[in-house]
Amino acid sequence: MNMADNLSVVTKPVVEPVCTVGPDQACKHSLVNTELNEFLYIYEELVRSRFSAITNTLKTLSIYQHELDFVTRAQRIAFDQLHYELPLSLLEDSWISGLNLRALHSYCIFRSFKECVAKASFDQASWRERIALHTSFIHACGYHTVNISSCADGRLQGLLSYILRLVPSDAIYVKSYAGAMFNIEENIADWAHRELERLSGGLPGNEDKNYLKIAVYHYSSSNPAHQGCAAHGSDTKKACKSALGRLNELRAAINNTYGRGAAPDILLIGVDTDIDSIRVHFPDANGDIYSDRYIDSGDIYQKSLGMTQEAARAYIADALSKIESQNGKNQKKEKMATGMRNLVLGLVEANLSQIEFVIQYHAGRYRVIGHNERFICAGESMKELYLRNKYYFAHLNTVEEAAVDLDVGIKIFTNLNIKHGLAIPILVHYHYSSHVPGSRNRTIRRCRRVKAAIEARYSQLYEKGFLNCQIAISDKAGSERCTFIEDETKEAVH
Numbered sequence: 451m452n453m454a455d456n457l458s459v460v461t462k463p464v465v466e467p468v469c470t471v472g473p474d475q476a477c478k479h480s481l482v483n484t485e486l487n488e489f490l491y492i493y494e495e496l497v498r499s500r501f502s503a504i505t506n507t508l509k510t511l512s513i514y515q516h517e518l519d520f521v522t523r524a525q526r527i528a529f530d531q532l533h534y535e536l537p538l539s540l541l542e543d544s545w546i547s548g549l550n551l552r553a554l555h556s557y558c559i560f561r562s563f564k565e566c567v568a569k570a571s572f573d574q575a576s577w578r579e580r581i582a583l584h585t586s587f588i589h590a591c592g593y594h595t596v597n598i599s600s601c602a603d604g605r606l607q608g609l610l611s612y613i614l615r616l617v618p619s620d621a622i623y624v625k626s627y628a629g630a631m632f633n634i635e636e637n638i639a640d641w642a643h644r645e646l647e648r649l650s651g652g653l654p655g656n657e658d659k660n661y662l663k664i665a666v667y668h669y670s671s672s673n674p675a676h677q678g679c680a681a682h683g684s685d686t687k688k689a690c691k692s693a694l695g696r697l698n699e700l701r702a703a704i705n706n707t708y709g710r711g712a713a714p715d716i717l718l719i720g721v722d723t724d725i726d727s728i729r730v731h732f733p734d735a736n737g738d739i740y741s742d743r744y745i746d747s748g749d750i751y752q753k754s755l756g757m758t759q760e761a762a763r764a765y766i767a768d769a770l771s772k773i774e775s776q777n778g779k780n781q782k783k784e785k786m787a788t789g790m791r792n793l794v795l796g797l798v799e800a801n802l803s804q805i806e807f808v809i810q811y812h813a814g815r816y817r818v819i820g821h822n823e824r825f826i827c828a829g830e831s832m833k834e835l836y837l838r839n840k841y842y843f844a845h846l847n848t849v850e851e852a853a854v855d856l857d858v859g860i861k862i863f864t865n866l867n868i869k870h871g872l873a874i875p876i877l878v879h880y881h882y883s884s885h886v887p888g889s890r891n892r893t894i895r896r897c898r899r900v901k902a903a904i905e906a907r908y909s910q911l912y913e914k915g916f917l918n919c920q921i922a923i924s925d926k927a928g929s930e931r932c933t934f935i936e937d938e939t940k941e942a943v944h
């Protein structure tokens with residue numbers, strides 16, 4: 451596999467988008483929520499602006515770095531353009547050795563991210579209340595918890611709110627791994643923890659409901675051999691089969707350990723990251739999934755465009771039934787359960803809005819179909835920000851275990867940042883629980899261990915100043931979010 455080819459940012463699309471707006475074509479599907487799309491676009495632009503202002507701000511600072519009143523002037527410029535001030539330690543000595551723009555750039559990336567997290571509930575209020583699939587819908591389909599493992603690829607970071615149109619909540623977990631190759635043991639522990647909560651009355655009203663595990667792989671329709679999943683060599687079939695293999699292993703592991711029938715339901719979803727359409731690989735009555743049997747929302751969008759809402763819904767249900775009874779070796783199998791069927795129909799219908807979002811606001815296909823992330827997040831993700839290509843997320847407990855995920859991230863950023871002289875910003879983030887005595891301090895120590903391990907693994911980059919790690923913690927039981935924790939040596943100095 452040629453990794454360099456995989457990661458090129460500029461690519462020419464070779465196939466037509468799902469629908470192109472033109473004089474005779476409006477591309478307006480009756481099942482699309484255009485008002486929700488507008489609010490999602492406003493939010494996307496707001497978040498984007500917090501990051502895109504960084505480069506010009508730093509260029510301006512670099513012009514004034516030798517002026518007498520530089521520090522005051524720099525803070526004013528930063529506040530005007532970025533709405534926060536910069537650390538004095540990065541400004542004060544600029545007259546001697548010049549501004550450390552690399553360190554300032556990383557600081558601003560982290561700080562802008564923190565801004566997005568801090569203002570999330572205000573920024574997101576407009577679309578959260580309008581979003582299609584609320585947790586009540588998940589419950590109505592028979593599930594108390596949905597645990598999603600997607601690829602760590604930044605193009606999937608908008609998965610929850612944009613692509614799947616699900617409201618982030620305590621019942622929905624997202625953990626990313628390179629190539630969606632999630633850790634089986636950790637998933638057994640997550641499942642057991644949640645089932646224990648249900649059985650001990652911690653999920654009132656959901657005592658009779660089930661646990662759903664979803665794996666999400668991805669591919670690129672316009673440049674499949676180069677812009678697909680880097681972890682699987684841009685091989686769509688391999689990405690799909692590997693994710694399905696993991697789901698089946700998880701089921702087998704839980705059935706073998708806790709008795710047949712204990713395993714959670716599973717669902718496999720493929721995302722075309724050029725246009726954000728989805729393929730939902732739905733199960734049969736036994737819960738088995740087949741890689742060649744799926745419903746494609748892009749196909750549904752095209753074929754049901756121009757229909758009334760009622761007709762389009764009937765068309766989707768009919769299409770699903772046809773695929774269910776016609777495709778592949780499993781055609782004689784019994785049909786999936788009603789709850790799962792409603793979930794699949796709900797996901798396909800909700801995704802039509804995302805397809806049209808890309809048509810209306812991104813000319814039918816994202817301009818940058820490859821990587822364009824701003825930083826790497828290592829550890830645990832935050833529910834406060836889900837947006838395409840903002841960061842490469844590697845879920846990890848230890849650097850040793852997740853070395854592959856991090857290596858892929860470092861390769862992506864070698865192309866995105868180091869090639870241009872910028873450092874790679876890595877945010878090491880974990881949650882603690884203020885309900886658990888000593889948890890905050892233990893989490894800080896854990897962050898420091900992970901940070902040291904990252905700096906040791908990529909020591910050549912670190913020593914040259916091309917790696918900037920920032921530690922941050924959040925309280926899952928209280929209100930503290932994304933607090934930056936400084937190094938012990940830095941803390942001692944201040």
Ligand code: ZN
Pocket residue numbers: 601602603628629630668678679680681682
């Ligand atoms: Zn991937």
